[in-house]
Amino acid sequence: xxxxxxxxxxxxxxxxxxxxxxxxxxxxxxxxxxxxxxxxxxxxxxxxxxxxxxxxxxxxxxxxxxxxxxxxxxxxxxxxxxxxxxxxxxxxxxxxxxxxxxxxxxxxxxxxxxxxxxxxxxxxxxxxxxxxxxxxxxxxxxxxxxxxxxxxxxxxxxxxxxxxxxxxxxxxxxx
Amino acid sequence: xxxxxxxxxxxxxxxxxxxxxxxxxxxxxxxxxxxxxxxxxxxxxxxxxxxxxxxxxxxxxxxxxxxxxxxxxxxxxxxxxxxxxxxxxxxxxxxxxxxxxxxxxxxxxxxxxxxxxxxxxxxxxxxxxxxxxxxxxxxxxxxxxxxxxxxxxxxxxxxxxxxxxxxxxxxxxxxxxxxxxxxxxxxxxxxxxxxxxxxxxxxxxxxxxxxxxxxxxxxxxxxxxxxxxxxxxxxxxxxxxxxxxxxxxxxxxxxxxxxxxxxxxxxxxxxxxxxxxxxxxxxxxxxxxxxxxxxxxxxxxxxxxxxxxxxxxxxxxxxxxxxxxxxxxxxxxxxxxxxxxxxxxxxxxxxxxxxxxxxxxxxxxxxxxxxxxxxxxxxxxxxxxxxxxxxxxxxxxxxxxxxxxxxxxxxxxxxxxxxxxxxxxxxxxxxxxxxxxxxxxxxxxxxxxxxxxxxxxxxxxxxxxxxxxxxxxxxxxxxxxxxxxxxxxxxxxxxxxxxxxxxxxxxxxxxxxxxxxxxxxxxxxxxxxxxxxxxxxxxxxxxxxxxxxxxxxxxxxxxxxxxxxxxxxxxxxxxxxxxxxxxxxxxxxxxxxxxxxxx
Numbered sequence: 001x002x003x004x005x006x007x008x009x010x011x012x013x014x015x016x017x018x019x020x021x022x023x024x025x026x027x028x029x030x031x032x033x034x035x036x037x038x039x040x041x042x043x044x045x046x047x048x049x050x051x052x053x054x055x056x057x058x059x060x061x062x063x064x065x066x067x068x069x070x071x072x073x074x075x076x077x078x079x080x081x082x083x084x085x086x087x088x089x090x091x092x093x094x095x096x097x098x099x100x101x102x103x104x105x106x107x108x109x110x111x112x113x114x115x116x117x118x119x120x121x122x123x124x125x126x127x128x129x130x131x132x133x134x135x136x137x138x139x140x141x142x143x144x145x146x147x148x149x150x151x152x153x154x155x156x157x158x159x160x161x162x163x164x165x166x167x168x169x170x171x172x173x174x175x
Numbered sequence: 176x177x178x179x180x181x182x183x184x185x186x187x188x189x190x191x192x193x194x195x196x197x198x199x200x201x202x203x204x205x206x207x208x209x210x211x212x213x214x215x216x217x218x219x220x221x222x223x224x225x226x227x228x229x230x231x232x233x234x235x236x237x238x239x240x241x242x243x244x245x246x247x248x249x250x251x252x253x254x255x256x257x258x259x260x261x262x263x264x265x266x267x268x269x270x271x272x273x274x275x276x277x278x279x280x281x282x283x284x285x286x287x288x289x290x291x292x293x294x295x296x297x298x299x300x301x302x303x304x305x306x307x308x309x310x311x312x313x314x315x316x317x318x319x320x321x322x323x324x325x326x327x328x329x330x331x332x333x334x335x336x337x338x339x340x341x342x343x344x345x346x347x348x349x350x351x352x353x354x355x356x357x358x359x360x361x362x363x364x365x366x367x368x369x370x371x372x373x374x375x376x377x378x379x380x381x382x383x384x385x386x387x388x389x390x391x392x393x394x395x396x397x398x399x400x401x402x403x404x405x406x407x408x409x410x411x412x413x414x415x416x417x418x419x420x421x422x423x424x425x426x427x428x429x430x431x432x433x434x435x436x437x438x439x440x441x442x443x444x445x446x447x448x449x450x451x452x453x454x455x456x457x458x459x460x461x462x463x464x465x466x467x468x469x470x471x472x473x474x475x476x477x478x479x480x481x482x483x484x485x486x487x488x489x490x491x492x493x494x495x496x497x498x499x500x501x502x503x504x505x506x507x508x509x510x511x512x513x514x515x516x517x518x519x520x521x522x523x524x525x526x527x528x529x530x531x532x533x534x535x536x537x538x539x540x541x542x543x544x545x546x547x548x549x550x551x552x553x554x555x556x557x558x559x560x561x562x563x564x565x566x567x568x569x570x571x572x573x574x575x576x577x578x579x580x581x582x583x584x585x586x587x588x589x590x591x592x593x594x595x596x597x598x599x600x601x602x603x604x605x606x607x608x609x610x611x612x613x614x615x616x617x618x619x620x621x622x623x624x625x626x627x628x629x630x631x632x633x634x635x636x637x638x639x640x641x642x643x644x645x646x647x648x649x650x651x652x653x654x655x656x657x658x659x660x661x662x663x664x665x666x667x668x669x670x671x672x673x674x675x676x677x678x679x680x681x682x683x684x685x686x687x688x689x690x691x692x693x694x695x696x697x698x699x700x701x702x703x704x705x706x707x708x709x710x711x712x713x714x715x716x717x718x719x720x721x722x723x724x725x726x727x728x729x730x731x732x733x734x735x736x737x738x739x740x741x742x743x744x745x746x747x748x749x750x751x752x753x754x755x756x757x758x759x760x761x762x763x764x765x766x767x768x769x770x771x772x773x774x
Contacts, residue, residue, distance in 0.1 A: 070306070070308070072237075072298070072306075073300070073306040074262050074263070074264055074265065074300070074306070075300070075304040075306060076306070077264050078263075078304075102308050129308060138202075138204065139202040139203060139204050139205065139208075139305075139307070140204075140205060140307060140308055140310075141202055141301070141305035141306060141307055141308075142305060142306045142307070142308060143305065143306075144305075159202060160304045160305045161304045161305075
């Protein structure tokens with residue numbers, strides 16, 4: 001009988017362990033293949049505020065900070081003044097911010113004027129959501145920021161509001 | 176002591192929660208953060224529910240609801256007042272946290288659409304400083320279920336089901352799982368508490384009292400409670416493990432628990448326990464086993480606990496038949512979602528709920544147990560009688576009514592004799608003695624009525640003398656004209672052949688108690704038979720449980736009988752109209768009318 005009980009407990013723990021293992025395994029799979037993701041990021045067709053076709057590939061070779069955001073998203077709005085300041089400070093050294101808005105063009109244009117945004121703003125759509133997921137944003141949250149080095153390596157993926165100090169630590173070694 | 180037991184339960188549940196919680200990624204997927212559920216409140220209103228995870232919120236002004244097909248039009252949603260949140264960019268915004276219910280009125284132009292699809296758009300954020308893009312969630316709603324009695328599922332109803340555990344509706348229980356983790360666990364704990372009121376728990380009382388008495392003369396309250404807790408824990412873990420294993424393997428555990436020889440074995444155990452209660456012999460573990468347990472407890476302190484724990488594990492088997500219905504629901508969920516943690520936790524909570532009275536007994540260190548003396552003898556006989564009743568109840572689906580009546584009659588008469596129904600009262604009898612004799616005579620009469628019923632061809636256990644009624648139906652009891660189907664291909668062919676008639680498919684098995692109840696009490700009703708004449712009746716007898724049978728069950732995502740599925744005149748399943756578990760004729764007629772109403 002004691003043996004029976006021991007088997008029962010072992011089975012329960014085994015089940016729990018399997019559960020944990022299967023979850024963590026899923027996360028590791030998404031992290032792999034980030035090189036291919038950058039190719040997709042560079043190639044993704046996006047529109048500017050006037051409706052013209054653009055890709056992020058045009059900034060290949062620069063330190064690229066891709067910020068997914070929206071005007072209706074409060075934490076996104078909080079971090080943007082910091083981005084404007086950093087674009088001003090580090091732009092001459094090869095840092096390029098690009099904002100991709102999951103939003104309506106007129107709202108984005110209005111926001112751009114109001115906050116004096118000094119970097120390109122492009123419009124994202126449903127396929128941009130998929131791109132974000134591929135880049136590791138499984139929950140599909142905003143803001144979400146990718147930092148890509150000059151050599152096309154995905155250096156950092158940042159869900160949530162990004163502090164100026166933290167972003168500086170990430171980009172300093174890349175410039 | 177009650178507080179102790181609560182905190183122990185809390186600790187156990189916390190550990191379980193930790194298991195589930197530790198594995199969560201930092202950010203929830205939107206479907207998890209904002210769990211969505213919709214149902215028809217009535218024929219004109221949809222109730223949209225969101226269960227919002229702690230630390231997440233939804234904006235009040237971002238909801239959009241649309242309905243498809245186009246002849247269904249959504250009205251203005253009735254959004255409850257939200258919590259005001261100050262946002263430095265947007266000013267005062269209203270947000271929702273926790274549970275949110277929105278009433279959405281709608282109109283139908285043509286009124287023939289059987290199923291509408293609700294698309295709900297919502298937008299929310301997490302406190303950690305991220306927002307989700309507007310998120311689309313869909314629900315299919317079957318209009319047929321709108322005024323059906325089976326559609327409205329409230330927690331109260333679900334708990335009410337536990338009171339008639341024998342005919343409980345496992346599909347409803349499967350639906351409980353759509354609510355949040357804690358609600359599921361709490362509901363199952365509630366089920367367990369209700370099950371503890373059924374006689375199933377009775378056999379555990381003598382086992383546990385034996386355990387506590389065996390622990391020595393100086394049992395303190397805390398030691399008594401600890402012993403009881405170990406015992407209940409053993410039972411609960413056995414349930415969780417067995418449930419998870421069975422759910423993952425897809426085995427029909429509830430089916431196995433209802434096979435005649437299994438039920439017969441349980442009944443035999445109950446009879447054996449009852450006879451022990453009557454004092455025919457002393458119920459003890461085999462001497463060899465006792466010796467080993469004693470030796471183990473002498474070697475180390477924990478030895479006795481291990482023995483008690485394993486007694487708990489074994490006891491889980493004894494209450495098997497009682498928990499078949501909630502068990503089936505939990506298994507259905509585990510097998511479909513593979514969410515082992517939630518399914519296992521639910522069964523664990525169920526068993527803990529059933530164990531609460533046992534914990535109380537343990538905590539009283541035997542004070543609640545009958546003390547030696549005539550009082551204890553009476554108590555034991557009372558329990559014994561109840562146990563015999565449970566045994567008869569268990570085997571009754573497999574016995575002809577006459578035999579059931581004979582058994583009930585015999586039990587009642589013997590009970591009456593124990594109550595001294597025919598002993599003369601002494602001259603100066605107490606009020607208590609007189610009362611007892613009165614009850615005894617009543618029981619004796621009831622027993623006689625059952626005996627007479629058994630030998631006079633009574634057909635209804637609730638109306639034992641119906642055999643005498645001149646107007647009683649002649650000949651054999653009614654059997655519905657079912658055509659047998661044995662495989663998905665055969666089913667398709669029959670549905671095709673039905674050409675324009677409504678089809679009812681009934682899953683049946685010899686071991687299925689509610690199927691027999693349906694046959695005996697519901698199908699035999701004249702109103703039901705009148706409607707049967709306009710339908711094609713198919714029956715899948717899955718007693719043999721072949722691969723074809725399994726394929727049929729899987730097609731309808733059923734775990735086993737009971738289950739009745741309807742098809743409209745074009746051979747499509749009418750979703751939302753399934754009948755799972757016993758339904759009395761009144762309700763079943765409503766379901767048949769709805770099925771016939773589909774074009």
